[in-house]
Amino acid sequence: MELLVTVVLLTFxxxxxxxxxxxxxxxxxxxxLGMYSLVAAGVFxxxxxxxxxxxxAAVGCGxxxxxxxxxxxxxxxxxxxxxxDSLVAVVFVVLTGALLIYGTLDMPYYGDxxxxxxxxxxLTQHYLYTSMDETGMPNAxxxxxxxxxxxxxLGETVVVFTAGIAVLSLLGLIRRRPEDETPDDAPGDxxxxxxxxxxxxx
Amino acid sequence: MQVLGLYNYxxxxxxxxxxxxxxxxxxxxxxxxxxLGVFQTSIFYMxxxxxxxxxxxxxxxxxxxxxxxxxxPHVLILTAIVVGVATTAVGLALIVxxxxxxxxxxxxxxxxxxxxxxDS
Numbered sequence: 301m302e303l304l305v306t307v308v309l310l311t312f313x314x315x316x317x318x319x320x321x322x323x324x325x326x327x328x329x330x331x332x333l334g335m336y337s338l339v340a341a342g343v344f345x346x347x348x349x350x351x352x353x354x355x356x357a358a359v360g361c362g363x364x365x366x367x368x369x370x371x372x373x374x375x376x377x378x379x380x381x382x383x384x385d386s387l388v389a390v391v392f393v394v395l396t397g398a399l400l401i402y403g404t405l406d407m408p409y410y411g412d413x414x415x416x417x418x419x420x421x422x423l424t425q426h427y428l429y430t431s432m433d434e435t436g437m438p439n440a441x442x443x444x445x446x447x448x449x450x451x452x453x454l455g456e457t458v459v460v461f462t463a464g465i466a467v468l469s470l471l472g473l474i475r476r477r478p479e480d481e482t483p484d485d486a487p488g489d490x491x492x493x494x495x496x497x498x499x500x501x502x
Numbered sequence: 503m504q505v506l507g508l509y510n511y512x513x514x515x516x517x518x519x520x521x522x523x524x525x526x527x528x529x530x531x532x533x534x535x536x537x538l539g540v541f542q543t544s545i546f547y548m549x550x551x552x553x554x555x556x557x558x559x560x561x562x563x564x565x566x567x568x569x570x571x572x573x574x575p576h577v578l579i580l581t582a583i584v585v586g587v588a589t590t591a592v593g594l595a596l597i598v599x600x601x602x603x604x605x606x607x608x609x610x611x612x613x614x615x616x617x618x619x620x621d622s
Contacts, residue, residue, distance in 0.1 A: 310513040317520040348571035371594035379530040386527035397519040409507030411556035440561040440573040463588035470595040
């Protein structure tokens with residue numbers, strides 16, 4: 301049953317991506333990207349990754365969609381029909397995909413309890429069975445994220461901070477769309493004073 | 503069960519290559535960022551697949567439960583999701599600036615404008 305749910309959701313993901321490739325309306329593509337994130341969050345729940353699922357639903361589906369919509373409101377909605385040959389791209393992508401699929405043949409099967417990552421005595425087993433005594437948190441993901449790998453999380457915060465500074469320095473704090481120029485004396489505003497005397501008299 | 507043992511990885515690769523194709527073959531810059539998002543999420547998906555254990559449950563410790571899925575991929579991907587959004591934000595800010603400068607977000611038109619500027 302669980303496998304069936306996974307397979308159906310995965311097929312759904314592929315269908316959404318085909319839609320993204322085909323559609324030329326950017327607004328529709330962005331909404332499909334949000335759906336893609338939400339379906340991926342559903343798959344994460346099926347695969348026991350609840351923390352990842354709600355982060356993906358909130359950040360991947362929510363914030364990132366809002367960012368895309370914000371960028372779209374400053375630019376254009378329509379992707380122009382492209383006039384260039386993409387056969388090279390198709391060949392390259394298919395070749396790379398075939399190589400990667402050849403690479404997966406060595407991977408442990410889905411859900412294998414004997415996979416090397418599962419049985420390593422000092423990683424998974426240590427985190428799962430001693431983290432309760434060492435950190436006092438029942439959620440193993442939280443204890444690894446905030447305690448054992450706290451410096452990683454600090455680094456992540458630095459990355460987000462840097463990105464915030466980069467966005468602010470690129471865009472500034474106030475940004476207006478070109479079409480909604482505010483009039484000089486908007487209701488409730490103090491009318492702008494003329495800059496010098498010659499303007500005032502004219 | 504064994505037949506579909508690698509199905510997840512194959513879907514991941516299909517999604518990843520679809521994202522890569524969008525990034526290569528589409529000239530629209532916002533479409534490229536969408537392709538990047540598809541690519542990123544497929545990688546998250548691959549890591550979570552590696553952490554899943556049959557019969558296991560979410561790694562929240564509880565009396566009477568013996569088998570948990572692997573928490574380590576979850577931790578790595580939590581970090582990756584947030585960093586991915588930071589990357590997207592910077593990319594989109596750059597696109598908005600490019601649009602203000604060139605009045606277009608199509609890569610070929612930007613290149614044409616730049617070639618004109620170079621000639622004159």
